[in-house]
Amino acid sequence: MPRRTPFHEYHRDAGARLIDFGGWEMPVQYQGILAEHTACREAIGCFDVSHMGEVRFRGPQAQAAVNHLVTNDVSKIALDQAMYTAMCNERGGIVDDLIVYKIGEEDLLICVNAANREKDYAWMKANNPFGAEITNESDQWAQLAIQGRHAIELGEGLLGRSLADVKNYWFTRGSFAGVEGCIVARTGYTGEDGFEVFLPAGAADIIWTAIHERGARFGLADIGLGARDTLRLEMKYCLYGNDISDDTTPLEAGLAWVTKLDKGDFIGREPLLAQKAAGVPRRLVGLEVQDRIARQHSAVLYEGQVVGEVTSGTRSPTLQKNVAIAYVPAGLSKVGTRFEVDIRGKSASAEVVKTPFYTRNY
Amino acid sequence: MAYPSDRKYSTDHEWVRVSGNVATVGISHHAQDALGEIVHVELPAVGKTFKKGDSAAEVESVKAVSDVYAPVGGTVTEVNGALDGSEGTVNSDPHEAGWLFKLALTNAAEVEALLDSVAYGEHAGNDF
Numbered sequence A: 001m002p003r004r005t006p007f008h009e010y011h012r013d014a015g016a017r018l019i020d021f022g023g024w025e026m027p028v029q030y031q032g033i034l035a036e037h038t039a040c041r042e043a044i045g046c047f048d049v050s051h052m053g054e055v056r057f058r059g060p061q062a063q064a065a066v067n068h069l070v071t072n073d074v075s076k077i078a079l080d081q082a083m084y085t086a087m088c089n090e091r092g093g094i095v096d097d098l099i100v101y102k103i104g105e106e107d108l109l110i111c112v113n114a115a116n117r118e119k120d121y122a123w124m125k126a127n128n129p130f131g132a133e134i135t136n137e138s139d140q141w142a143q144l145a146i147q148g149r150h151a152i153e154l155g156e157g158l159l160g161r162s163l164a165d166v167k168n169y170w171f172t173r174g175s176f177a178g179v180e181g182c183i184v185a186r187t188g189y190t191g192e193d194g195f196e197v198f199l200p201a202g203a204a205d206i207i208w209t210a211i212h213e214r215g216a217r218f219g220l221a222d223i224g225l226g227a228r229d230t231l232r233l234e235m236k237y238c239l240y241g242n243d244i245s246d247d248t249t250p251l252e253a254g255l256a257w258v259t260k261l262d263k264g265d266f267i268g269r270e271p272l273l274a275q276k277a278a279g280v281p282r283r284l285v286g287l288e289v290q291d292r293i294a295r296q297h298s299a300v301l302y303e304g305q306v307v308g309e310v311t312s313g314t315r316s317p318t319l320q321k322n323v324a325i326a327y328v329p330a331g332l333s334k335v336g337t338r339f340e341v342d343i344r345g346k347s348a349s350a351e352v353v354k355t356p357f358y359t360r361n362y
Numbered sequence B: 001m002a003y004p005s006d007r008k009y010s011t012d013h014e015w016v017r018v019s020g021n022v023a024t025v026g027i028s029h030h031a032q033d034a035l036g037e038i039v040h041v042e043l044p045a046v047g048k049t050f051k052k053g054d055s056a057a058e059v060e061s062v063k064a065v066s067d068v069y070a071p072v073g074g075t076v077t078e079v080n081g082a083l084d085g086s087e088g089t090v091n092s093d094p095h096e097a098g099w100l101f102k103l104a105l106t107n108a109a110e111v112e113a114l115l116d117s118v119a120y121g122e123h124a125g126n127d128f
Helices: A008-013 A033-042 A062-069 A114-126 A151-159 A201-218 A225-234 A269-278 B029-035 B117-124
Strands: A017-021 A024-029 A044-048 A053-058 A082-088 A094-104 A107-112 A133-136 A141-147 A171-176 A179-185 A194-200 A220-223 A282-289 A299-302 A305-316 A321-329 A338-343 A346-353 B014-019 B022-027 B038-042 B055-061 B065-069 B074-079 B101-105
Touching: A008 A024, A024 A225, A033 A044, A033 A220, A033 A225, A044 A201, A053 A062, A053 A114, A062 A107, A094 A114, A094 A179, A107 A114, A114 A133, A141 A151, A141 A201, A151 A171, A151 A194, A151 A201, A179 A201, A194 A201, A201 A220, A220 A225, A225 A305, A225 A321, A282 A305, A282 A338, A299 A321, A305 A338, A321 A338, A321 A346, B029 B055
Parallel strands: A044 A220
Antiparallel strands: A017 A024, A044 A141, A053 A107, A053 A133, A082 A094, A094 A107, A141 A194, A171 A179, A179 A194, A282 A321, A282 A346, A299 A305, A299 A338, A305 A321, A338 A346, B014 B022, B022 B101, B038 B055, B055 B065, B074 B101
16 A cells, blocks of 8 residues: 555645555546646745655754764754755765754754655664664655746735745745644755645644635646656755765765765765765766766766666756766766767767756746 | 447557557557656657567656557558657647657568457446
8 A cells, every 4th residue: 555645635636647666556647748847947835745755853962863864964044044965875875865954952853865764764764873762754744846937926815924035945934824833944956946734634724725726826737757757867866865875975976065074974974984085086077968868777888888877867847858868987977978878779979068957037 | 438440559558549450559538547647758769670579669758758660560661759748748639639649561461469448448447
């Protein structure tokens, strides 16, 4: 029996095409991936991301416990600030990528990927030398992402106060659409302006209805996992399981900016220091591919030799170009480097380009 | 709506309409619907010869790529160049303007072995 979010009936009633995603029955598309992608880029999109997990760290050692687990330095964030980070295993491979929300001095909420909920919680519990109180709150929370140029205006109407004043990667807590106990964060996975709201799972109906009633005037569209993937790919945002995994390090994945090797000890620090000292062997780059669409696992060739692999690829609906993310040798990762990509036995030329592929114009 | 009865269908969801010795090939409504919005079509070179069951073309949606198998053997005489830049035609009109390629038949008897529209409708689900 697949797991379902509290919004399942809305997806079904909207005629969404439902698929299994990591054990969850989720909408992959409603009206169509291209139309949904465009709606998010040009107006506003609503994504059910309730399948993502939430783990809470509490107690005097909460911050130390999280800092021991993750690569970024959570001592640097203030109350009501969020931080993107990787969480590594003892080999420096990525267990998951996460966002940490500082709810209180002794209270941190961590949002984890749906497919990694149980893995992450077990890993956190098993690596808790500081004795923080760790609770899996995943079933208590529902989550919607509201993304697009009109998202902030929509959110402010339901929040009853300014959301524009909440800076990128900060959040505000309180009443949203009349529901107490919500967290409204200026975060997202699309490259558009917007917010994500964590809400008590029991209030799902109230908030869904309020967002859709108010969203109609802005052309709000429901967005499935299909367009969520094309939107994030245009930004070269990593997708766990595609671009990052237990066998890739944050230094390889372009996540050095969230890897603070000088912050003190954390799991994976030693191998990451060693990798940095020896030279990071491969890097995740953005490719523009001619004529054909590269897909995950397509081989990347340089002068006839296989040197890398595509981890994600699609036709970019916004740019009308074929884009891909791939691991290539660090020495061949400069913008302008040309490769061939083997796409089901046929060769297509590709070039490293600047990323993100897409930049919003407002 | 029922599948057009002027042609035959493969269990892999291609259709074949024969005129003289030339078979026009496309994918069925069911196939395009399952794939989603098509953004790229890879067509064979004119003159290329396929055996029945060979991969002859590819249709790609945003999410996935799918082989189009030659439902009958033959040599490519023409491809649908109008799809270049208008790949969505395969979604909007899969049975007519969204055709993919034409084959000069190697063995006309192969056509007879394919499904008729009623049998294909039962195979793919008749409602659309």
